[in-house]
Amino acid sequence: MPFWLEIVINVAFSYIASVGFALTINVPHRALNSSGISGAVGWMAYWFCFRLGMGRMVSNLISAFLIGILGLFFARRKKCPATIFNIPALVPLVPGMPAYQAVRALVAGNYTQGQELILRVAIVTAAIGLGFLLSTMCIEAFYRIKYRHFKKIMLYMKRKR
Amino acid sequence: MSDKHDTKFYQEILDICLTAGRLMIEGGSEMYRVEDTMLRIARNAGAEDPRVFATPTCVFMSLNGGNLSQMKQVRDRNINLELVDRVNALSRQFAAKQIDLQQLKEKIVQVANAPSFPMWLQVVGAAILSATLMVLFMDNYDWVDFPGAALVGGVGFWAYCEFKKYTKVRFLSELIAAMVMGLLAVGLNWLDSQMIVDNILIGALMTLVPGLALTNALRDLFMGDLLSGIVRMCEAVLTALALGGGVGMILKFMGV
Secondary structure, three states: OOHHHHHHHHHHHHHHHHHHHHHHOOOOHHHHHHHHHHHHHHHHHHHHHHHOOOHHHHHHHHHHHHHHHHHHHHHHHHOOOOHHHHHHHHOOOOOHHHHHHHHHHHHHOOHHHHHHHHHHHHHHHHHHHHHHHHHHHHHHHHHHHHHHHHHHHHHHHHHHO | OOOOOOHHHHHHHHHHHHHHHHHHHHOOOOHHHHHHHHHHHHHHHOOOOOEEEEEOOEEEEEEHHHOEEEEEEOOOOOOOHHHHHHHHHHHHHHHOOOOOHHHHHHHHHHHOOOOOOOHHHHHHHHHHHHHHHHHHHHOOOOOOOHHHHHHHHHHHHHHHHHHHHHOOOHHHHHHHHHHHHHHHHHHHHHHOOOOOHHHHHHHHHOOOOOHHHHHHHHHHHHOOOHHHHHHHHHHHHHHHHHHHHHHHHHHHHHOO
């Protein structure tokens, strides 16, 4: 399969998957498209980072960071809480699959595999949480700096006048 | 303590704030957002020194320097972001003085029966979600299982919603939905041996899987809401047990 086709499939499917999940959790109509976009961006960030060999933790952290920033950006534009965009966007990243596989391995008696999977769930969850925390911090710092400079410019213009 | 307002006024604020908090928790919001919204409504209504404590199972609030305090239980938690958005919008309107306290009270009661997407659309959403995520996760673009995952995911989600009406125990409805999914996947594999049971199930279970609950739990923990983080983590572990146990039992019985 050519590389561009893989990219097209990944973008389209992550968008569709985020919108599909948004339908099942009853996201407001005006937020459907934006949550799909941030889902596609997050998944593509993860995909590229993982392909570049950055490992699971760093790729998840970076994509959660991007999703968090996009969510806050959309939240300011559409006047919704940021969670509305973040929850559907996270669906492709979230470690639900290894969590289920871990329990299945335990049920089947493969304890070593189960432990490995549980550890993977913990690592991915921690990475996503950290990414979100970083994004909140960055956005807050960004707006503080922006407002401070904005105020300075306004004062300067007043003085000039 | 001030004598500006009478007890009835404070009682009204308490009622409104607790209802708002309960609705937001039922909608799956983070705890700091719930507490923040409740505090904002109380301050904008003119109450001094409101105090709030929210956990996923209960909301507490006291007003008027601790003279009045109440709590409200939260029995039913799932993700319904429409509720979060509506409460948030009402709180914004109240802060901007577009509606007064009486109107806020009337509107917040109506939020509980906000329209949701029709059932068929939700099932379609679950179906496309499971099919597309299966392709993304497997990474080898396996188109054979694509319709299978869509079918199993849609039917499984529908079964989950139907059983949820009959039992209040969430664990049971998840277990039964997982068993339905396992049976269907094994049946599809029996019809066409090219379909792989594991791939279909990985896609289909994404509709119910507790990854989001885990992530939300961790975010609550990071924000300092230790209690709600731990409670949500317990819930996520229970869901994982239900799903893995249900599917595992079916696969053991069927000998796949």
